[in-house]
Amino acid sequence: MSHFWNTLRSQIKTPPVEGRVVLAVAVGLLVTEATFRLGDRLLSKDVAHLRSLTAVAGKIESAHPSPRVVIGNSLARCGIDSAQLTSPSAIFMTPDGTGVAEWAYAFRRYVMHRRQHPAEVWIITGPAHLIDAPIATPERFGQFFVDRHDQASFLANELNEIESRSQFLLGAASVAYADRNRLQPLLFYNFVPGYEETARQIDQTLSLPDSIKPMPAAAATCRHLNLLLDSIQQCGSRAVIISVPLPKPYSLSGPVVAAAQSHRCQLIELGKLPPPGAEGFSDGYHLTPAAAKVVTHQILDTLKRSTAR
Amino acid sequence: MWFNSFAFWIFFIVVLCIHAPLPHRKRNLWLLVASYFFYGCWDWRFLGLIALTTAFEFFSAQQISRSDTPRIRRAWVTASLVLELGILCLFKYFNFFVREMDRLLESFGLNGWHPAFHILLPAGISFFTFQALSYTIDVYRGKTKPARSLFDFALYVSFFPQLVAGPIERSSHLLPQVENPRPTVTHRHFQEGLYHVLTGLFKKIVVADNMAWLANHIFARPPESLSAPEVLLGTYAFAFQIYGDFSGYSSIAIGVARWLGFDLMDNFRQPYLAISPQDFWKRWHISLSSWLRDYLYIPLGGNRGSKWFTARNLLLTMFLGGLWHGAAWTYIIWGGIHGLWLVLDRFFRRPNTPSLPAWRNALSIFITFHLVCLAWLFFRADSASQATIMLSQLLGPWTLTPFTSTALTLIAFYAGPWIVFDLWIDRQTTITPLLEVSRGVRSSIYLFIILAMLFFPPPVPVEFIYFRF
Numbered sequence: 001m002s003h004f005w006n007t008l009r010s011q012i013k014t015p016p017v018e019g020r021v022v023l024a025v026a027v028g029l030l031v032t033e034a035t036f037r038l039g040d041r042l043l044s045k046d047v048a049h050l051r052s053l054t055a056v057a058g059k060i061e062s063a064h065p066s067p068r069v070v071i072g073n074s075l076a077r078c079g080i081d082s083a084q085l086t087s088p089s090a091i092f093m094t095p096d097g098t099g100v101a102e103w104a105y106a107f108r109r110y111v112m113h114r115r116q117h118p119a120e121v122w123i124i125t126g127p128a129h130l131i132d133a134p135i136a137t138p139e140r141f142g143q144f145f146v147d148r149h150d151q152a153s154f155l156a157n158e159l160n161e162i163e164s165r166s167q168f169l170l171g172a173a174s175v176a177y178a179d180r181n182r183l184q185p186l187l188f189y190n191f192v193p194g195y196e197e198t199a200r201q202i203d204q205t206l207s208l209p210d211s212i213k214p215m216p217a218a219a220a221t222c223r224h225l226n227l228l229l230d231s232i233q234q235c236g237s238r239a240v241i242i243s244v245p246l247p248k249p250y251s252l253s254g255p256v257v258a259a260a261q262s263h264r265c266q267l268i269e270l271g272k273l274p275p276p277g278a279e280g281f282s283d284g285y286h287l288t289p290a291a292a293k294v295v296t297h298q299i300l301d302t303l304k305r306s307t308a309r
Numbered sequence: 310m311w312f313n314s315f316a317f318w319i320f321f322i323v324v325l326c327i328h329a330p331l332p333h334r335k336r337n338l339w340l341l342v343a344s345y346f347f348y349g350c351w352d353w354r355f356l357g358l359i360a361l362t363t364a365f366e367f368f369s370a371q372q373i374s375r376s377d378t379p380r381i382r383r384a385w386v387t388a389s390l391v392l393e394l395g396i397l398c399l400f401k402y403f404n405f406f407v408r409e410m411d412r413l414l415e416s417f418g419l420n421g422w423h424p425a426f427h428i429l430l431p432a433g434i435s436f437f438t439f440q441a442l443s444y445t446i447d448v449y450r451g452k453t454k455p456a457r458s459l460f461d462f463a464l465y466v467s468f469f470p471q472l473v474a475g476p477i478e479r480s481s482h483l484l485p486q487v488e489n490p491r492p493t494v495t496h497r498h499f500q501e502g503l504y505h506v507l508t509g510l511f512k513k514i515v516v517a518d519n520m521a522w523l524a525n526h527i528f529a530r531p532p533e534s535l536s537a538p539e540v541l542l543g544t545y546a547f548a549f550q551i552y553g554d555f556s557g558y559s560s561i562a563i564g565v566a567r568w569l570g571f572d573l574m575d576n577f578r579q580p581y582l583a584i585s586p587q588d589f590w591k592r593w594h595i596s597l598s599s600w601l602r603d604y605l606y607i608p609l610g611g612n613r614g615s616k617w618f619t620a621r622n623l624l625l626t627m628f629l630g631g632l633w634h635g636a637a638w639t640y641i642i643w644g645g646i647h648g649l650w651l652v653l654d655r656f657f658r659r660p661n662t663p664s665l666p667a668w669r670n671a672l673s674i675f676i677t678f679h680l681v682c683l684a685w686l687f688f689r690a691d692s693a694s695q696a697t698i699m700l701s702q703l704l705g706p707w708t709l710t711p712f713t714s715t716a717l718t719l720i721a722f723y724a725g726p727w728i729v730f731d732l733w734i735d736r737q738t739t740i741t742p743l744l745e746v747s748r749g750v751r752s753s754i755y756l757f758i759i760l761a762m763l764f765f766p767p768p769v770p771v772e773f774i775y776f777r778f
Contacts (some may be wrong), residue, residue: 018500024752025759033761100375166315176763192718196712199768201712202526206769 008169029176043182048094050144057110059091066119067091069237071103071228076124078286079244081296088119095144100130103230105145106156112231113149122299123241127271129260131220132239133212139163139171143178202251222259229263239263242299243271245291249282268302270295286292310350312561313513320347321565328569333490337464338685340569344462347469348432356429358396361464366441367390367456370448372718386449393442398646403428405636405662433473435633439600446604453480462485468571470562474555475632476576476596483573491570502567503755504741509560511570512727517553518767519723520546523716527584528689529585530700540699542716545680547689549724552581554774555594564692575740581681584665584673585658586650590683601630614657619655624648634688639696643688650680723765726757 032245060067070076077094090148093106103123111118123130129199135141135158146154151172159165171178188195232239241260243252260267269295278284278290310317324343349356369385376382392478399737412422420749444465456462470476526542527535530754535543559576566573576596583589589680590598606626624768631644664674683700734742743751 018496018503021748021752021755022503024748025755028756029759161313162316162319166319180763180766186768188719192722193714195715195718197711198715202522202768205526205529206522224381 004114025207033174033176036174036179040175040182041180043179043186047179049095049181050140052091053106053110053144056093057114057116060111060116060118060252061114063089063091066117066237068120069093069107069118069123070122070124071107071303072124073098073121073129074286075129075244076122077125078282078288079295080122080299081083081293084293084296089096090122094124099133100125100222100224100228101135101158102141102145104224104231105150107228107232107276108150109145109147112235113147117235118237120238120240121229123239125243125252125256126243126246127243127252130222130225130256131253132223132225135159135164138168138180139178139187141173142168143175146172163181170197170278197217220253220255222255225256225259226263229259229265233263237267240268240303241265244270244287244295245270245273245275245280247275247278247284249273249275262309266306268299270298310347312558312565313510313770314473316350318644325568329494335581336491337461337487340469341460341464341467343466344464344467344469347421348467348472351432352401352429353471358400358431358434359437359467360463362393362441363388363466364459364471366445366466367459370455370730371448373445382449382506386445389442389445393438400428400430400434402632402636436475436477437472439477439633441598443477443600443604444484445735447480453484456480457488463678468566470565470569470571471573471640474562475594476559476574477600478574478596483571483727494568494570497571498567500744501741502564505560505567507564507755507758508555508607509564512553512557512560513773514557514767515553515761515765516558516723516727517550518769518771519719519765520550520553521771522768524550526712528691528695532695532702535699535702536710536713537703537705538707538709538713539716540686541704542709542713542720542730544689547684547722548581548682548717549727550771551685551688551721551774552577552696553724553727554771556580558773578740579676579735581728582674582731582735583677583681584670585677586647586654586680587658589677590647591756592652597630597633601626601633605629606666611666615655620652623651623655627651638693639687639690642693642696643684646680646684646687704729 039053060069065088068085068088070080070085070090072079072094073095074096078091080090080092082090082092093103093110095102098106107121138159141154141158146168155165155168159168160273167177169173188199207247229239231292235282241252241256243250251265252271257267259265276291276294282288310320320343326338328339331339338695345359357441366389369389372385373382376385444453444456444462448455456465461484464487465480466476468478468483468487517597524543527539527632529545532540563573563575573597578592578593578595579723580589580593583592606622609622609625610618611622623644625648627644627648628641628648629644631640631642686699687693687696690699739745743754
């Protein structure tokens with residue numbers, strides 16, 4: 001035992017050649033980390049959106065009177081006309097490619113734990129964004145959505161494998177690790193001929209056909225929506241769930257409606273109404289600015305009528 | 310618990326920290342516990358199988374060494390062969406046998422046999438049974454002394470770095486390292502371990518798994534829909550996938566063992582730079598090819614007879630080598646193709662060929678690589694008919710598709726640096742020449758490896774191919 005410690009001590013005093021190699025590699029990694037911390041916004045639009053969450057939190061803090069916070073993703077950004085939301089003013093928390101789990105933890109981190117009390121919170125959704133889904137990118141949760149207050153409960157309740165827990169902790173510690181999946185598409189989509197088409201084809205080939213897909217393990221749940229609505233209630237804010245129109249009409253699922261009712265949260269289902277037609281969607285999915293104006297007007301109108309009642 | 314998982318590295322750090330301060334006997338005991346835990350993480354139900362194999366081989370080797378009567382010695386080694394090969398056949402070939410019997414009976418208009426059970430394949434069964442078997446045969450041949458302690462022998466059979474996918478160690482090499490106190494882990498051990506682990510992880514994560522994305526796409530599509538370049542590039546992608554996957558695993562196993570003070574045998578030496586089929590088998594899965602040579606080819610008579618006798622032995626050895634990989638006709642055909650090439654190579658190779666000029670050398674490498682790829686096509690295909698249709702597609706029009714340009718770029722991007730590295734190593738005299746270059750170069754290469762693993766992970770992680778064997 002003492003021999004082991006003596007050897008270890010002597011190696012530390014006079015670092016061997018490989019120690020210097022490891023040191024050089026560590027310095028290289030630190031430089032990479034610093035570069036990512038300084039410039040990861042340039043990697044992609046969605047990273048820029050995520051990075052802007054801190055600024056959004058600052059805006060909520062400085063807004064007087066208490067603002068209206070709009071939570072969602074690109075559907076919300078394109079579906080709501082901010083010009084009509086003047087009193088109270090609207091602040092958007094709408095990072096791309098996110099769902100209710102991200103929204104719940106982001107709200108807690110950037111609003112609730114900063115002791116902010118927005119007047120109203122609009123949760124803008126499509127048909128499936130409020131249903132629980134497995135955490136697919138724990139490293140991004142670690143870096144962008146979960147703060148130290150929620151870390152322990154997130155590790156215990158949301159992740160059940162060593163792999164995902166390790167990814168979460170590494171993501172919390174390192175921006176480079178959290179953004180690791182951003183560099184490859186940036187490079188390949190721009191410089192590898194035919195990559196976009198090939199990636200689409202391969203994803204199609206390798207995804208399981210519906211006939212042999214495993215059955216869903218359990219019915220749809222809304223644990224994250226409940227967490228989000230609880231958090232909004234704790235802030236003393238009024239929550240409104242709004243489904244935006246998509247090319248095909250849809251209804252929100254039973255568990256979403258139940259969660260909304262149990263929190264006395266207003267539900268505005270514009271997704272049920274006949275959609276505006278092909279000209280209302282810029283890319284077949286997101287609303288055009290003109291359609292967004294109509295939708296926002298409908299929302300405000302509905303809210304006004306319900307308040308009057 | 311894959312080598313490229315966080316769980317494995319957490320496990321290994323715990324093993325290493327507890328292992329370091331212990332005295333020799335306790336170290337072995339601790340490594341045995343860790344190895345059984347490691348295997349149990351896959352499927353604890355098969356721990357009994359390893360324990361049975363270990364106990365029986367230990368006991369039969371003791372009996373062989375104690376007896377002077379050839380008949381008794383032969384009886385014990387036969388019992389050992391029957392048990393090990395019986396276990397292998399039961400777990401690995403039973404389902405195949407039933408399926409093929411079924412087809413045969415149905416072709417005669419009879420009702421097939423449909424057993425109500427399906428036997429699961431234990432991870433790494435082909436590796437640990439061959440390792441255990443070689444020990445008993447070596448004791449029988451007087452090449453190795455029987456293990457002194459059951460625990461030491463159990464560690465030899467189940468040593469976790471090489472338990473599920475080799476290298477298949479010989480008792481004369483690994484057992485003395487288990488039994489005798491190992492030298493203190495030095496700076497050189499650390500250096501070599503780091504080299505093997507980092508290059509192994511690069512081969513697995515960056516090369517193999519990214520190549521799998523391309524190869525799986527091609528082999529999942531209907532073969533009739535593929536163009537000739539797609540078949541060719543899909544096969545190249547698989548060739549680099551399997552090399553990266555398996556040699557990556559072996560490298561990590563060697564590196565991890567090095568950090569524990571063990572020296573495992575080399576399993577790969579730049580196989581795609583081989584200049585002939587014979588040369589390929591001196592460079593690819595060396596621990597299996599040398600096992601088959603020593604325990605099958607030579608006992609069959611080797612090359613001690615006529616050309617046809619040698620050809621028979623080569624074909625038989627390679628057929629069985631193919632079957633070792635799994636119970637499927639595609640593996641048997643793969644073994645057959647390699648056997649046939651080895652025979653043709655032996656028949657037509659000029660003895661004592663002087664060293665080849667550079668262009669002939671390059672041509673030999675090119676031809677050997679493509680012959681190996683042809684065999685990989687059968688190895689990877691789901692059925693022989695799929696492989697045959699894919700081969701016939703090579704004669705079709707050479708239409709360029711978005712896939713071909715992407716695959717070509719990605720193969721160059723991912724496998725290119727590694728091919729250059731292999732070419733460089735092949736010209737050096739040492740096995741680990743990177744350890745002889747300056748610190749700056751080594752640091753840069755290690756940093757490149759880590760950044761490549763960080764930023765170019767595969768779209769879908771893939772399990773190690775050889776765990777299935």
